[in-house]
Amino acid sequence: MKAVSCHRATLSVVDIPTPGPNRGQLLLDVVRCGICGSDLHARDHIDELTEAMSALGVKHAAGSDMPFVFGHEFCGEVAERGRGVSGRFKPGSRVVSFPLLRDRNGVHMTGLSPAAPGAYAEQVLAEAALSFVVPNGLSSDIAALTEPMAVALHAVRRSDISRRDTAIVVGCGPVGLAIVCHLKAQGVETIVASDPSPGRRELARRCGATLVVDPTQNSPYAAAPGVTSGTELYELGMTSMEKLRRLPGWVPLYRIAEKLGTTTPKRPVIFECVGTPGMLDSVLTSAPFHSRVVVAGVCMGTDRFRPMLATGKEIDLRFVFAYTPLEFRDTLHLLAEGKVDATAMVTGTVGLHDVPSTFEALRTPQDQAKVLIDPSLGRPRHRPSTRCTAGTRERRSGG
Structure with missing residues (x-):
């Protein structure tokens, strides 16, 4: 399958083996994947990131000397299920997933580990336990924003x-x-x-x-x-105390004011x-x-x-860093129920072959926010699919 590989800070479209889902995993056809600001930074600072993650006890992160595939903000369609996966993940269902992947060596960050290639690709693996079917006909563009x-x-x-x-x-x-x-x-x-x-x-x-x-x-x-001025703050404190000390019961009054949060x-x-x-x-x-x-x-x-x-x-x-699984799930439903409107954030969609030039353009963005990757652009689709834009809704099986 096609994927965008990062090696020594250089991005290129390459062919990599199509992964197969292990027990409890899903193989997804990538529908949309967001280009994250951390991806832009990591391309040039991956060794610094790896050093920091190692200090946090996170193993298996990528380094500049090994090729890897970015992409942790994605929406995909279920192409294949591993053993033990719930029947709610029907083939063709659109899902979003927490970007973590387990293998026999441990847990890897999807898109930041050579052992867990991300969704700058035609397909990506996801853990079913950390995946959620896209509800309410939410568009794939907006569903892909669940992670950020x-x-x-x-x-x-x-x-x-x-x-x-x-x-x-x-x-x-x-x-x-x-x-x-x-x-x-x-x-x-x-x-x-x-x-x-x-x-x-x-x-x-x-x-x-x-x-x-x-x-x-x-x-x-x-x-x-x-x-914003220390002198102003000290003057305010002195003036307040001058007024308070004229009162015989100023100490209990001060304590009450402290409890009410009015002393700062x-x-x-x-x-x-x-x-x-x-x-x-x-x-x-x-x-x-x-x-x-x-x-x-x-x-x-x-x-x-x-x-x-x-x-x-x-x-x-x-x-702050990342989120909890419940916050990830809650975010998806806030978007799907229209309680949070993120439509203004999507400012462009590109194909895999456009990713290297898009990274360069995003070095000095003027009116871009979230650019999405659609791997189907520039190649024939595997199956008929409804194109969507930010703010639209689409109905598919399992959606």
């Missing part, structure tokens, strides 16, 4: 954001846009999205941002509540979705005191930031 949208759902849940908090999303690539979609769906009233690209700012507006900001012209933090200035919840060296330090420099910063951008190289900035501002710093 699950990443965003996990980040939003970990943020503990409330509807009245101000959200600041730094970076309007696919992860940032997906977070905006979930924030909108959860009813967050103020969503500030920041990106230097006019095209991506417009996409953020379409996804639900209430204010979009060009960070080269204006600070995204200017529209958020909070104190209001602060935004910031989602860092860029993942390039220097960005985290930039956020810590500009964020108001007591901000909650959720780091969703994946920086694969070594980075430096000044801990004193986070310490002095008492910033709550949270790092």
